[in-house]
Amino acid sequence: MRTKIVLLFLLGWAGMFFGQENFNVKYRIYDKLGEYSLKKEVIKKYDSLSREQQKKIRDQYKIGDKLLVEDKIIINKNEVTTTREIIIDENFYKTLSYSETEEVKLCSVKYGNVKVEKNKLLVNLLLDGCKDxxxxxxxxxxxxxxxxxxxxxxxxxITIPLKYRFKGNNGLGDEFSTEINGNLFVGYTYGKTTFFYQEEMETKINTWKITGGLLFGASSVKLDKSNSFIKPNQDLNIIEYVDATKGLASIAFGLTYSYNNINIGAFLGFDYAIGQYADLWKYNKKPWLGVGVGYKLFNF
Incomplete structure (x- = not known):
C-alpha cells in the first residue's frame, strides 16, 4: 500500500496541469495597513490654498520677475519644444495648482484592484453605488x-492522470487507474499577496491562495474481465465479459493550494459510466481520490 501511495504522488507530480483564469478578483482595502496609511493626491488651485501656502509661492515667484516657460507643441506629427518669456503678475498665480498628499479615512473595509508602480501600491476601489x-x-x-x-x-x-479507487463490498479491490481526461474546475478562492519593495529594484510579488469548488469532467474506460461483472446471459453455463470502451462523466469536490506557479490539488469524486452495460463496470458510481502537484508554465 505504501508503494502505491508513493507512486500516486510521483505520477501526480508529473501529470497534474492547470490552465487557470481568475474572475472578479477583489482585494480587501484598509485605510490602515499595519504601518502603512492609505493616501491620495489632492490638486488644489492657488485660490484654495492657505495664506501660508500662498505666501510661500509669492516669495518664490515675485511680481515683476521674468520666467522662461517651455511649451511642447505638435507640428506635422513631430513634437517641438518652444521657449517664451513671461512676466509674473496676479494672473500668473491663478494658473498655478498645488499638489499635496492626504491620508484617506474609510468608514469600513472596501474592495478594489491593485497595481505596483515605482514606490507605490496603487489602489482602484470598486464602485460603491454611483460614487466614483x-x-x-x-x-x-x-x-x-x-x-x-x-x-x-x-x-x-485540469487533467488528473491518476486516480485511486477505494475498496468496496463483495471483494471489490482498490485500483489505481491512469487515463486521459479533461476537467473543468470552478471554485471560490481566498488568498493573500505580499509586495516586497526594494528601492531601485523590481518589487517582488508573491501570492498564495486556496480554492474550493466542484470539478466536472469526461474520460473513458476500457471494460474487461478485470474491472467488470459477468455479462447477463440466458444460458447460465456461458460466462462472458463485456469488451468495450465506455464514456465516463465525472463530478468531484476539490481543494487546491497554489503558491505563485506551484499547484497542489486533491479531489474526491465519482465516475458515472454511460451507455449499454455501464452498470457492469465495478467502479461505476464508486468514489475515487485524485491527488497531484504541478507547475504552471504558462498563464492563460
Missing part, C-alpha cells in the same frame, strides 16, 4: 512587505 473614487495608494517602504488578502472566482482546466 480617485486612485488611492500605499507608499511602499524599502525592504518592507505589506500584504493584502483577496477573493475571486476561479475557473481552471
Amino acid at each position: 473614487h480617485p486612485v488611492y495608494f500605499y507608499e511602499l517602504k524599502n525592504r518592507k512587505s505589506p500584504h493584502l488578502s483577496f477573493t475571486s472566482v476561479t475557473v481552471s482546466a
Whole structure:
C-alpha cells in the first residue's frame, strides 16, 4: 500500500496541469495597513490654498520677475519644444495648482484592484453605488512587505492522470487507474499577496491562495474481465465479459493550494459510466481520490 501511495504522488507530480483564469478578483482595502496609511493626491488651485501656502509661492515667484516657460507643441506629427518669456503678475498665480498628499479615512473595509508602480501600491476601489473614487495608494517602504488578502472566482482546466479507487463490498479491490481526461474546475478562492519593495529594484510579488469548488469532467474506460461483472446471459453455463470502451462523466469536490506557479490539488469524486452495460463496470458510481502537484508554465 505504501508503494502505491508513493507512486500516486510521483505520477501526480508529473501529470497534474492547470490552465487557470481568475474572475472578479477583489482585494480587501484598509485605510490602515499595519504601518502603512492609505493616501491620495489632492490638486488644489492657488485660490484654495492657505495664506501660508500662498505666501510661500509669492516669495518664490515675485511680481515683476521674468520666467522662461517651455511649451511642447505638435507640428506635422513631430513634437517641438518652444521657449517664451513671461512676466509674473496676479494672473500668473491663478494658473498655478498645488499638489499635496492626504491620508484617506474609510468608514469600513472596501474592495478594489491593485497595481505596483515605482514606490507605490496603487489602489482602484470598486464602485460603491454611483460614487466614483480617485486612485488611492500605499507608499511602499524599502525592504518592507505589506500584504493584502483577496477573493475571486476561479475557473481552471485540469487533467488528473491518476486516480485511486477505494475498496468496496463483495471483494471489490482498490485500483489505481491512469487515463486521459479533461476537467473543468470552478471554485471560490481566498488568498493573500505580499509586495516586497526594494528601492531601485523590481518589487517582488508573491501570492498564495486556496480554492474550493466542484470539478466536472469526461474520460473513458476500457471494460474487461478485470474491472467488470459477468455479462447477463440466458444460458447460465456461458460466462462472458463485456469488451468495450465506455464514456465516463465525472463530478468531484476539490481543494487546491497554489503558491505563485506551484499547484497542489486533491479531489474526491465519482465516475458515472454511460451507455449499454455501464452498470457492469465495478467502479461505476464508486468514489475515487485524485491527488497531484504541478507547475504552471504558462498563464492563460
